[in-house]
Amino acid sequence: MHDFGVYVVFGAAEAPRQIINIYKSEKSSIAVKPGVQQIVLFTRGRWEKCTSVAVELNDESGVLICLGKLTPFNKCISWEIWEDGAWTDGATLTVQLEGVKSDPDPALTIAQNEYTPECNTAAFVPRGGKRKRSLEKKEDNEEATGQENICPNSSEKATPHRRSRGNVRSGQALLFPQKEEQSTARTPQNPKTKGKQSKTPTQAASADSPSGRWGQTLCPIDPQTAILIGGQGARMQFCKDPIWKLCTEDLSWVPAETLAEGPTPEARMGHTATYDPESKRIFVFGGSKHKKWFNDVHILDTESWRWTMVEAQGKVPPLAYHSCTLFRGELFVFGGVFPRPHPEPDGCSDSLYIFNPEMAIWYQPIVNGNKPAPRSGHSACVMQGKIFIFAGWDTPVCFNDMFQLDLCLMEFSAVQTSGSAPSPRSWHDCAALNDTRFLVHGGYNGNDALSDTFIFDTDTSCWTSLTLPQLTTVPRAGHSIITMATACTKDATDDQDQLLESSPQTLLIFGGGDNEGSFFSDLITIPVKELCE
Template structure:
């Protein structure tokens, strides 16, 4: 007998109540303001059911929070203070995905109560129950409002933000006058007016665009896309409209048909907290993804999360050694170790924000951070640059350290641990940061788009490491839409049907495909598009 059901607890003193009972109907439950705690959980055999989507919306039907119950994550909880996120009432919607949709008992509909608090306290954290990482959703929303209202001196503001990217900082080299804005005046006014209109609510209202469709990720910038095998890539993190962190932070991309699958609940263990400016690096030997650093408004990270793609389990590393919290750094894998270069520090260490010119190495086997002795001509401190490993060398291009934006190239010889400036020829890219970078061959890599301090860019260039020569590219797909903070990867061109197990281990000579996802255009738009190009065309 299939006794599967979804149950809810409204308040710590209330018994569980079954809210999914019989087939053929679905509904919603209204939550009165006096309810301080909502807990959802499942019981019984899941059978063919995939997941239960859950949405908590305020009295205007604007989503407050979203979540999913799955066979691996069977419990969710939300908490409210005296004037919490549903102070004027809320609606809880539950939808069964896969298998038969069942009935929400209308007898469980709760009446609304008008509540007029004397003051508006801070919104407490909304969290998931034990078994998954506890997400501080309420803290995110509180910080998001502070970020829109204040927004001063924060490095982690995207190419669609309403304030400066970094505070003023003197450069060792040339100086550029004036402070830069990363948003159009129209978008800035929209964000400010929205913040003021909802200030009395004690929280920033969500926009409908933040409700992600089920078939693909929501628009974002500052995410990572990491290939793990010839048919699969993993999307992690990102930030969308109004500087709100994406509520659908982890996706799996199947490159055979370019389809997306929500993946936040596919893996067990503590998932990384929402963030941007982090790095995700795949080690093909251990088949693990290493997520390091990043930032979330006033919160900065120096943690290392590891996703084992064979067991689908997250692990938070308790590493020895010291590495500072960093965002917009680069991370390269070489002989099983992670090489982290550059990035921006959080305030107030130092004050104002400053960028790094140091290299930190993480050894996964020993779970230890250390700093190597590096000789030669080091690059100036920077963040938002790119780095790629080719033939035992790391090539570092671009980035910025307010108010200077770079288009120089440096090479780190990983055998000698020596930096040197690369003298280039040809048509070089203009100064930029937050651009996309992808290796095209053993001796060439692509630079695309980025942000120059005023505008998002759409141009593309290929650098040949043998000749140290730049070449510009003209392709409508690449050059039509300016974007920054996007992701570019290359993957083997896979067949859509009839592939055998032997074909999974593809030789290096197999045709490659370039994939470009997301980013922002500095005009208030964040992209969720994914387009592909044959790498062979770019090489030619």
């Protein structure tokens, strides 16, 4: 077996070169040639003498551009430029071995909490700067393959365009126009301040909480635990801390990327994460990352704490901003954005796909009735054997209609609602409060993030508007809403299901953004009893 080493490839035409050898040094730097548009790092040899490899890419001033980490489960990192620019002159790639051991072990042993990688896949941070007009024109005419559908416009106010000042990647759904950006690590802020901002991202993750983000998922797995997966933060940068555990007993966060074995899902946003209480597994499906779209299914077994990727039969298109609900052990995926080639823009789906985990197969059921229009960024909630689908958008239309899918008859029908209905929106979220009511909060109307809250009663088909100080102060979209049991003292022998049923329920809202450049990592908690009253 070859000695352990780290190798780098600059572009597709160059041969790999060794950048570091464990017997010669533990840290090494190498200059990046101007014009290089792809960097690939990989390891070769046995992981006996180190636990991980930290990788940094800095510009000529020493400012961090990209950050990543190689591990025994993620042995390769690839950085690519999706814009017309290249790495700035004088960029430096630095590689450092971590957890180096003096004597080789007979077998690889890594403690679960030994380290916390910043990111299992590295994301390129767009660099600010001027662009040539000729290059901008070229971008306008380039192929639209992989580009995500632009935001809808529901009023006369101009819809934010996908491209903004600086290097915004094509192919990225621009929910928040990149003004002079700030992000928030704990408390939401409004960055409507004058003056030039730093060209480096200000997003920062504290050691005990996730960084600000939107487009993530927050998935409850037991009465006191939820798992946060993915998301994107300031300057179109995918979060370097993609997976966290939330403990609702004390509302504490624990970095969880290294707690599970196996290949973790690639960084993404607009995906779904659905928990099956019977098999105690989380199913992560779809999403997007720059020009890359996903239709893969990753499973996290919460008992063995191991990731696996499903090789499913059947066909399902790459989708993002779709909905995914669980019914009788199967995943029901509706709508979403899918990539279409030039000259057509990215399209929204009105199709229903079902994934059967036991058979590892995708199939499309025969459905009848009044089908919803194609849409994405909508919400879906399973109640009383029906999936209630609300709002969403398909350029240039933003919806506020409600449809239901009867899961016994497999029949769609429009729901005629009454009361104070929400305005058209997308990228909102919803959560069930009890057997007959669910809550909808926030979203994006094509121009602004929203802060209003509504409850829908499935028995009466009536909307009720709520005014809560905790929710009205900060508009947000792309956030996550769940309901979970709150802390209470119980015997350790108590059944988890009984604990879930008997404990008071709490509504939790995490993250999102305000369409003004701020990305939140705050956690809002409201007793469900207070909402229902």
